[in-house]
Each structure stands twice: as structure tokens, then as C-alpha cells.
Amino acid sequence: MGIELILFYIFAVILIFASTMVVIVRNPVFAVLFLVLAFFTSSVLWIMLEAEFLAITLVLVYVGAVMVLFLFVVMMLDINLAPLKEGFIKYLPVGVLVGFIIAVEIILVVGPGNFGLDKVADPVGHAADYSNTKELGRVLYTKYMYPFEIAAVILLVAIIAAISLTLRKGRQTKYIKPEDQVSVRKEDRIRIVKMKSGE
Amino acid sequence: MNFQIPDFVPAIPEIFVLSMACLILVIDLFVKQENRFFTYLLSQLTLVVAAVLTLYVFSGKEIFTFENMFVSDNMSSVLKIFIYLITSICFLYSRKYLIEQKFFRGEFFVLGLFGVLGMMIMVSAHSFLTVYLGLELLSLSLYAMVALRRDSIPASEAAMKYFVLGAIASGMLLYGMSILYGAAGTLDLGEIASYLSGQHGEMDVITAFGLVFIVVGLAFKLGAVPFHMWIPDVYHGAPTPVTLYLGTAPKIAAFAMAMRLLVDGLQPLHGQWQDMLIILAILSMAIGNIVAIAQTNLKRMLAYSTIAHIGFLLLGIQTGNSEGYSASMFYIIVYSLMSLGGFGMIILLSRTGFEADKIEDFKGLNDRNPWYAFIMLVLMFSMAGVPPTLGFYAKLSIIQSLISVEMVWLAVIAVLFSIIGAFYYLRIIKTMYFEKAIDTTPIHSNFDMRVVISINGLAILALGLYPSALMNLCIASI
Secondary structure, eight states: OHHHHHHHHHHHHHHHHHHHHHHHHHHHHHHHHHHHHHHHHHHHHHHTTHHHHHHHHHIIIIIIIIIHHHHHHHHHHHHHHHHHHHTTHHHHHHHHHHHEEEEEEEEHHHHHHOOOOOOOOOOOOOEEEEEEEHHHOOOOOOTTTTHHHHHHHHHHHHHHHHHHOOOOOSOOOOOOOOHHTOOOHHHHHHOOOOOOOOO | OOOOOOOGGGHHHHHHHHHHHHHHHHHHHOOOHHHHTTHHHHHHHHHHHHHHHHHHHSSSSSSTTTTTTTOOHHHHHHHHHHHHHHHHHHHHHHHHHHHTOOOOOOOHHHHHHHHHHHHHHHHTTBBBHHHHHHHHHHHHHHHHHTOOOTTTTHHHHHHHHHHHHHHHHHHEEEEEEHHHHHHHHHOOOHHHHHHHHHSSSSSSHHHHHHHHHHHEEEEEEEHHHOOTTHHHHHHHHHOHHHHHHHHHHHHHHHHHHHIIIIIITGGGGGGHHHHOOOOOHHHHHHHHHHHHTTTOOOHHHHHHHHHHHHHHHHHHHOOSSHHHHHHHHHHOOOHHHHHHHHHHHHHOOOOBBBBBBBGGTTTTHHHHOOOOHHHHHHHHHHTTTTTTSSSHHHHHHHHHHHTTTTOOOHHHHHHHHHHHHHHHHHHEEEEEEESSSOOOOOOOOOOOHHHHHHHHHHHHHHHHSTTTTHHHHHHOOO
């Protein structure tokens, strides 16, 4: 067994462990941290597949930016988790059973019996001067221009959706306008009531 | 590396719709609420010009561009024209409701146009990548449109359910695509088809495995049983114009997606997906028609009727020959026109602060307005498949295609379930004609809506008398 295979198995196990923990852990902050771990280990797997650019982007963009935002949001929100966990134990046996059956079936199909080296040729590694980033840049704006543009439109729709769903019009803070304050006259504010003196 | 500038001409309609959607988005920012009509008018103009452009670039040939990721053929042109037509009528119907419910916002039209762009991309896709991206563009616009009414709790709930289930379905579809990519080493649908017909049983298990996930993803998006759970809740919870939009044109796009994936890409696996589609079709017709009987809400009833119609649609696709495909195409176009009218009637009867989405709201419609009752009668007869309406010919052509491939047993099942389905459509007619009206408020509507909904209903009757024109169009485009 080569060193690559050992590394693959180590990181694959960590990845599966981390992804499971994201779902089952009670504290949402821990869930986000486990998600960070899952992203990190999958980026290691990508590096082993010689997809360095994607791996680095995953760490920089997801771990560095998106997950930090996530962490802030999760910390700010005050979610009562008890109702969310209701019925967890009740549905657990069925869920585990279905998940187990699906996992076994998938392993039977995508295992070495159908995807072994005798079926699919061993991928050839690239030379040392091969630049993943350069190759991606070469095709991204040429061969894949059309899907790239569509992806841009999808992001635009996401922005429109996010803004139109969250933007609330109208003033929500009660601040004071100094220019109105200085122009206030006595007559606007004070009402003089004539009263009879005490008898 | 050689790179040639791709031919942009076949994609001019897409480019135009995208530019206009962005333009309307910006213009809408500077338009005052009382001039919001301008946004609506621009959106309608976009659809009309896009239709003209689609006709202009139509050449009758199959043209590939953008490295074979984009295809323009007869089917894509015809379906695009119907998508513009149906979306345009949908915007027209929506305007009345949006104004009355104080909900006349530019985002509705902008997101609607982006959804149209997503549908166009799906219709013209010739690669797994473009199918998926078009689908995501459409779905994302739809999620946002369902949630657009923030203060409505049912709408938020519907949006959440739709979003979560839609994301799972996309995941399924992507997983299936990635497995097939792993086997074939390409994302191009044409190359996948030639790979699959070239290999004889070597990677059978893998391709079948990928196929299962693709069919599940498709069934989710079409709303076939057992992947239908989101449909009733989303149709019920969403604001009626959004339900109208969601239940009409995207169905045509979903049909196109099924055709592109199963026929253009996976035709060599026909023997395998045929069985899956038959099961989905029978279950959909059974659950859709039987559960619809128990509904008291019209939007929910129409949602279950959609599920039943999707079952019929799948029957046509599973035959695996061009007769079946053109029958399905005919069916989905007819279905979109009928549900356009059906949801349009709900909007027509609604007024400020009142939603006519319960069946009892149609009580005595004949006394209140005989003409609207007649239009609804035609629509319901057509959905039930009563001659001489268009819905009858749609069902007939599917059943003919089944008999021509000697699947008489399936045809019998289809007829049996349509008879069960006829009950709940006829119940609406009974409610309109033989029951006393509870609500006698006069029905107000704009002039354009009255005219178009009348044309909508009469077209279903008139095209039912001369179905050959639309049918020939569908045969020619497959």
C-alpha cells in the first residue's frame, strides 16, 4: 500500500466522521466547526487528485470567508434547539435502517468490482511544471464560457432574491433631525391653558 | 490551444432576455410605485421581442454552438415560443391580483424573466452542465418568488419546503450525472449517447446506477409520485400568481429536460428507464386522481391534478418512440394552457382581501356571471378529458401511442384513472351550476384579463375542434 493510499484513507475517514458530526452534534457552533473540518479534509483529498487550485479556493473561500460568516450568524442567533430535536429518537431507527441499506447498495455498485483498475484506467499524473490554475484559466473563459455566464446569472438571481427577501423599507431607528430641532418654535410645543386660580 | 469565437446567433433570444432582465431590474429601481405598470409593460415587451427573435433565428436545422453545450432545433424553438406565450399570459393575469393585494413589485417580473431564461437554457441544453445550470437558475427564481410575500406564514413555509426538497432533488440529479460522467468521461449528451450505444454491457451496473439518480431527480422536478410531496404544499402556500407561474411554463421546461436527458442522452438505456417511468406514471395517476377527490381547496386540488397529468405525460415518454414523444409534448402544452386558465379563474374571482381558492367560492358562479362559469366549464371538461375539448385529444394521443407499442394494459389503467379523475372536475361544474351562491359580490376585473381569459377558454374549445394544427406542430418538432 503506497503512502498516497494510506493518506487517502486517513483523510476519508476524518471527512466522513466530520460530516456525520455536523448533522448529529447538539451545539450549532460545533456543527459549523465540524463543517470547517470537513471542508479542510476534502480539500486535502482534492490536492491528492492534483486539483490544487480548487483545493486552495475551497480553503480560502469557504473556510476563510463563508464559514466565518456562518459562525457569526450562528453565534448571533438564539435558537432553542429542543423543538428541533423532537422526534429524533423516534425516527432514528428508520433513518439508520434506510441509510444503512442505501450505503450498502452504493458501496456494492461503486466499489472496486465496477470501478477497479481493470475497468477504469489508472489516471496518469501530470509533470512537475503542469499548472492546474493555468489550465483552468485556459478553458474557463473559452470552452466553458456559456456555463460560466449562466453561473454568473444564478449568482445575480441569488443577490436579487436575498435583497428582496430581507430588505425592509422604512426607518427603523428613532434618530433626531437637528435641522428640524432648531427650527422648532415655542408655539409648536407649548400650549398655555388658562386656569382659575385656586379658590 | 485553438479557440474559435462561438456562433452567438442561435443564442440571441437568451442574450436578449438576459440583457432585458438586467435592464428592467435597474429601471425598476427608479420607477415610482404608481408607475410600476411600466415595469410590467417592459417585461411583456421583452417576451414579445424574444418570441420574434426566436422565430428570426429559427432555421429548421439542428445547430450546435458554445462547444456543443447549446442546441437550437425544432423542439427548442417551438417550446420556447410556448414558454413566452404562457409566461406573458401569466404576467397579464397576475397584474390584477398583484395590484389588488398591494403586492405589485418589480421583483415579481424580474425574477419571472430570469426564470424564463432558465427555462430557455434547459430547453436548449445539450450537456449535463447546461441542463443543471438552467434548472438551478429556474429553481432559484421560483424559490424566491414563492417566498416573495414575506409576511405570509404559509408562503414562507411553502418556500422553505420547496427549497429544501428542491435542493435534495438537485443533489440527486447531480450525483447521477457525476456517476455517468465517471463512466463515460464526458458531459456532452450526444457523446454520452454514442458512448452508451458503443459499450455492450461492460459498465451496465454503473450506468444503471447513475440513471436511477437522474430519474429520481427528474421525478422530483416534475412532481411524479413518490416524489410529489412538495407540490400540494407549495401550490397551496404560494401567492396565487406565483402558483400560476410555477404550475404552467416550468412544466414545459421540465418536459424538455426529461427529453434532453432521457432521449438525447440516455436513449440507449431506454429498456431500463422505461420500467422506472411506468411505475412512476401509474403511481402518479393513482395518487393524484384519488387524493384530489378529498380536497376542498381548489389550488390543492389542481396540485393533485397536476400530479395525475404528469403521470399521463410520463406514459407518452416511456414508449420510447417519436409518436409517444410528440404525444407527450402535445399533452404538456395543452396541460399548461388548461392550468393557466384554471389558476387564472381563481385570480379573476379573488378581490382585495379575499382569495377565491376554495371550491365553495365557486358556488352558483353561473348566477353571478354565466360567461365565467362557461369558461370554467370548458377548462374543467378539458382537464377531465371530455370531447370535444383539447384535453380529450391530449389524452387520446397518449393512449394511441400506448396502443401502437402494444401496451394496452397501460392504456386501460390510464383510462380508468381518468374516469376517477373526472369526478372531481365535474364536482366543480356541479358547484357552479347547481348550487346557490353564498357570495354575491359582483366580479370586477380589468378589460385585458377578461378578454384574455375568454380567449384562453375558447382556444381550448376551438383547438379541440381542430387539434391537428397543434398536433402537427408537435410531430414536426420531435
